[in-house]
Amino acid sequence: MNETAEPTARARVLFVDDEPRVLTTMRMLFRNRYELHFSESGAKALDFLRSTPVDVIVSDQRMPGMTGIELLRAARELNPDAMRILLTGYSDLNAIIGSINEGEIFRFVNKPWSNEDLTQTVARAVTAARASADATRAGDTTPTSLGAEPGILVVDDDPRVPAQIQSILGDAIRVLSATSMDDAVSTLERERIGVVVSDTRVQDQAVIGLISTLKQHHPELVSVILTERADAGTAIDLINQGQIYRFITKPLHESQCKITVSSALRQHQRLSQAPQLLQRYEVVAAPEPAPASTTGRLMDRIRSLRSVVKRLM
Amino acid sequence: MNGRPNTVRKDGDPQMTWRKLLPPLALLLAAGAIGLLAFLAQRTQAVDNTLHLQRLHQIRVVDALDVGLNRAVTQVGVSTMVNVTNDRATTTAQLGDALNALEQGPTSLRGLSPALDQALDTFLDTVESKFELAFDFEARNILVNQRLIAGIDAVPVMADAVLAAADTATHDMVAGLLRQLRTEVNTFGVVQTPVNEDRIHALLTQLDALAPGQSEAFVGALRSLRARSADVIADKQELVGRLGNFLARPTAPQLHAVEQAYMDWHGTQVAVANQYRSWLAAYAAILLLVLAWLGLRLRRSYRDLDRANAELSHANEHLEEQVDARTHDLQAALKELQASQAQLIQSEKMASLGQMVAGVAHEINTPLGYARSNAEIVRTSLADIRSLVDAQSRALNLLTQDDASDDDIAQSVAAAQGIAESIGASELVDELDTLLGDTDHGLAQISDLVGSLKDFSRVDRSRTDLFDVNDGLEAALKICHNQLKHRIEVVKSYAQLPAIECSPSQLNQVFLNLFNNAAQAIEGEGKLYIHTAPGPRGVAIRILDTGSGMAEDVRARIFEPFFTTKPVGKGTGLGLSIVFRIIEDHGGHIDVRSTPGKGSEFAIHLPLKQARPETPPATEALAA
Numbered sequence: 007m008n009e010t011a012e013p014t015a016r017a018r019v020l021f022v023d024d025e026p027r028v029l030t031t032m033r034m035l036f037r038n039r040y041e042l043h044f045s046e047s048g049a050k051a052l053d054f055l056r057s058t059p060v061d062v063i064v065s066d067q068r069m070p071g072m073t074g075i076e077l078l079r080a081a082r083e084l085n086p087d088a089m090r091i092l093l094t095g096y097s098d099l100n101a102i103i104g105s106i107n108e109g110e111i112f113r114f115v116n117k118p119w120s121n122e123d124l125t126q127t128v129a130r131a132v133t134a135a136r137a138s139a140d141a142t143r144a145g146d147t148t149p150t151s152l153g154a155e156p157g158i159l160v161v162d163d164d165p166r167v168p169a170q171i172q173s174i175l176g177d178a179i180r181v182l183s184a185t186s187m188d189d190a191v192s193t194l195e196r197e198r199i200g201v202v203v204s205d206t207r208v209q210d211q212a213v214i215g216l217i218s219t220l221k222q223h224h225p226e227l228v229s230v231i232l233t234e235r236a237d238a239g240t241a242i243d244l245i246n247q248g249q250i251y252r253f254i255t256k257p258l259h260e261s262q263c264k265i266t267v268s269s270a271l272r273q274h275q276r277l278s279q280a281p282q283l284l285q286r287y288e289v290v291a292a293p294e295p296a297p298a299s300t301t302g303r304l305m306d307r308i309r310s311l312r313s314v315v316k317r318l319m
Numbered sequence: 320m321n322g323r324p325n326t327v328r329k330d331g332d333p334q335m336t337w338r339k340l341l342p343p344l345a346l347l348l349a350a351g352a353i354g355l356l357a358f359l360a361q362r363t364q365a366v367d368n369t370l371h372l373q374r375l376h377q378i379r380v381v382d383a384l385d386v387g388l389n390r391a392v393t394q395v396g397v398s399t400m401v402n403v404t405n406d407r408a409t410t411t412a413q414l415g416d417a418l419n420a421l422e423q424g425p426t427s428l429r430g431l432s433p434a435l436d437q438a439l440d441t442f443l444d445t446v447e448s449k450f451e452l453a454f455d456f457e458a459r460n461i462l463v464n465q466r467l468i469a470g471i472d473a474v475p476v477m478a479d480a481v482l483a484a485a486d487t488a489t490h491d492m493v494a495g496l497l498r499q500l501r502t503e504v505n506t507f508g509v510v511q512t513p514v515n516e517d518r519i520h521a522l523l524t525q526l527d528a529l530a531p532g533q534s535e536a537f538v539g540a541l542r543s544l545r546a547r548s549a550d551v552i553a554d555k556q557e558l559v560g561r562l563g564n565f566l567a568r569p570t571a572p573q574l575h576a577v578e579q580a581y582m583d584w585h586g587t588q589v590a591v592a593n594q595y596r597s598w599l600a601a602y603a604a605i606l607l608l609v610l611a612w613l614g615l616r617l618r619r620s621y622r623d624l625d626r627a628n629a630e631l632s633h634a635n636e637h638l639e640e641q642v643d644a645r646t647h648d649l650q651a652a653l654k655e656l657q658a659s660q661a662q663l664i665q666s667e668k669m670a671s672l673g674q675m676v677a678g679v680a681h682e683i684n685t686p687l688g689y690a691r692s693n694a695e696i697v698r699t700s701l702a703d704i705r706s707l708v709d710a711q712s713r714a715l716n717l718l719t720q721d722d723a724s725d726d727d728i729a730q731s732v733a734a735a736q737g738i739a740e741s742i743g744a745s746e747l748v749d750e751l752d753t754l755l756g757d758t759d760h761g762l763a764q765i766s767d768l769v770g771s772l773k774d775f776s777r778v779d780r781s782r783t784d785l786f787d788v789n790d791g792l793e794a795a796l797k798i799c800h801n802q803l804k805h806r807i808e809v810v811k812s813y814a815q816l817p818a819i820e821c822s823p824s825q826l827n828q829v830f831l832n833l834f835n836n837a838a839q840a841i842e843g844e845g846k847l848y849i850h851t852a853p854g855p856r857g858v859a860i861r862i863l864d865t866g867s868g869m870a871e872d873v874r875a876r877i878f879e880p881f882f883t884t885k886p887v888g889k890g891t892g893l894g895l896s897i898v899f900r901i902i903e904d905h906g907g908h909i910d911v912r913s914t915p916g917k918g919s920e921f922a923i924h925l926p927l928k929q930a931r932p933e934t935p936p937a938t939e940a941l942a943a
Contacts, residue, residue, distance in 0.1 A: 028689045030689075118691045
């Protein structure tokens with residue numbers, strides 16, 4: 007799909023599924039486009055990855071021996087540049103949270119899939135993989151501080167949460183709080199923010215739209231979801247539309263929170279310095295809300311934020 | 320002493336031992352107390368007054384007999400009469416008996432005290448010597464006495480001879496002297512202790528004084544008279560001497576000493592007895608005190624008992640109300656419990672339903688995914704094929720048209736060929752064929768799954784039905800196929816079974832729960848064995864797994880509601896209790912055997928017919 011991809015070296019895509027008919031379908035669907043490889047189990051896939059780096063891995067979740075998440079986690083160690091896509095027939099919440107936090111996957115694709123969506127997703131993944139591979143080749147620049155440290159915006163109904171996070175992180179890091187979407191957008195307009203820590207719903211409004219729009223227009227912003235109302239569907243939407251960086255559940259554990267937020271800050275710095283990487287965190291556009299609604303107006307404001315963020319950077 | 324209430328102890332065991340030991344201990348103490356009492360009483364009775372008096376009497380008897388013996392011996396001395404001698408013998412015999420009584424028998428004094436023994440020995444020695452003396456005396460007495468009597472009898476004869484020989488001048492004087500002498504000698508012989516020996520000698524001397532001038536006969540007769548008188552005196556003196564010697568034996572003072580020694584001993588005994596008596600008194604006083612204390616305690620216990628009784632009767636009066644109140648509370652609690660149990664059962668059902676749906680969703684979504692994708696691919700490929708078909712029909716048309724130029728035809732055929740080559744027409748058709756085959760397969764799989772779901776739930780059948788258990792097992796296996804596949808080998812051994820009357824959907828739930836359980840018990844790979852067999856009045860089903868098994872304490876509780884070994888939030892602990900309820904409601908039974916590390920076996924027996932055709936309302940909620 008991506009015309010900029012070098013035609014000489016075709017992107018390498020690995021499909022992993024225990025159902026051979028799925029692999030047949032994939033072969034038919036993607037032949038002529040990429041260099042295709044197939045494995046019928048996680049173990050075989052890992053064996054293959056040890057000898058051959060790939061650009062994209064598409065794996066089924068439910069397989070005997072090794073689940074898709076286990077495979078993608080191991081593949082991330084072996085082949086960090088490869089984009090990871092999980093194909094799943096049913097949604098187990100813990101598995102999804104695990105894949106977000108440990109597998110850092112690019113997309114969830116639900117079975118049954120639409121060929122168009124799947125080909126598009128794979129194509130995006132290929133583009134992102136190529137771009138980041140170039141960035142890696144260019145040399146891994148260690149992140150350097152860019153003047154004022156970016157702050158952390160905590161969006162939560164409960165005003166105690168930001169204070170708690172501030173006390174966990176210490177005074178070195180600026181923690182700003184917002185108890186509504188309006189607040190959040192205003193803060194984003196005013197301050198330089200690197201990481202957004204948010205619940206899934208604020209004031210009974212789903213934050214998925216906010217996060218998705220933020221990610222579309224300000225891909226260097228890193229979002230972390232902190233919630234006690236975890237459900238599989240929301241988590242899948244958040245990864246697909248918001249490319250959330252981490253998903254953690256309440257109650258807050260001090261060490262987990264610390265590690266997650268500092269890791270998110272580092273991720274923000276990496277993204278700010280290497281815009282090629284941004285494609286890795288590209289999101290699916292959320293369904294457009296009606297422009298008259300409050301959410302729509304908010305989204306407009308977020309879009310206009312772009313210039314502000316650019317200026318600040 | 321022993322009446323103390325045992326102090327409250329924290330641990331139960333010593334308390335129990337103490338309680339058990341208490342009765343024999345009390346008995347022992349009571350026996351000891353009575354024994355001591357008896358001992359003391361016996362000690363105070365040590366001085367037997369009757370015995371004492373008998374002993375004293377015995378001593379008196381001995382004394383009297385001793386005196387009697389003395390008298391008898393004395394009488395023997397003055398009389399030669401046989402009966403007197405008999406008296407002495409009798410007295411001696413009596414004295415001997417009395418002495419024996421002192422020596423042995425109930426009134427014996429022997430062995431009471433060393434002093435008494437010594438006094439008694441001395442006395443007995445003396446009495447013995449006295450007996451010997453008496454015997455000697457008696458033996459000698461007859462002889463000497465006869466000689467004495469002969470002498471006394473001879474003296475007057477001699478005196479007459481003297482008088483006859485006397486001259487007339489002195490005749491009267493001699494006669495007077497001789498008369499006096501005769502009297503004196505007689506007196507000497509008869510009196511017990513004669514004192515007139517000097518008088519006899521004086522008279523004889525006076526007679527001698529008259530001798531000069533007297534005839535030879537006179538002198539001779541006088542000499543004889545003197546000799547006779549001397550004989551009488553000698554004999555009498557021997558007798559008196561012997562008797563004196565006998566009587567001089569100190570039996571009386573010695574007997575007195577014996578009595579004194581006995582009295583001393585008796586005094587000591589009395590003193591000891593008195594000592595014991597005072598101890599007895601003290602002991603009795605202590606016992607009385609203990610008794611009083613026990614009485615006091617008893618009284619207090621009674622008072623406590625009375626109070627407790629009063630409280631009890633008071634409580635009894637209010638019991639009814641309390642029972643009513645409690646019953647009310649309990650009923651409320653029961654209702655709540657039932658409600659929450661129903662809720663839990665429902666949530667368990669929903670949880671297992673959710674699990675089932677998730678599994679089935681995956682099972683369906685995979686074939687659905689590729690079937691749908693394949694259909695799309697076929698459709699997009701159809702566009703290529705259509706363009707090929709168009710090109711080919713165009714070429715065909717040109718071929719059939721007479722006015723078509725060769726160039727056109729060649730061009731159109733080349734175009735069609737180009738398209739065919741570019742799309743790889745023949746392979747494409749093969750591939751599409753494969754894809755459609757796969758699609759068919761996927762759709763068949765889906766329809767199979769939907770069919771088994773229908774079989775499993777049996778929503779389209781009546782609740783109670785005649786049912787082949789093997790079918791139920793198969794339906795449940797299909798539903799949890801997702802959990803078992805690739806990991807667990809299912810070994811089936813089905814026998815031809817009679818159809819049983821049951822609620823098939825409930826039995827399916829039982830089988831599904833047991834299979835899920837087995838799948839969870841098996842970590843990694845394992846085997847699941849399913850046996851069915853017809854029984855005499857029903858069917859037997861055995862489900863064995865090679866899973867982790869369970870310990871005996873877990874096994875014993877496995878069918879209890881809410882018992883679970885899974886972490887909190889992972890299981891309601893109702894699955895197997897529901898299994899148990901369903902089997903029980905069907906009039907069957909289920910047993911479980913398990914070896915930790917080896918696996919578990921569930922054995923189910925189900926009857927052919929139901930005792931009650933209606934399903935009990937309690938399991939209504941369980942119907943799948």
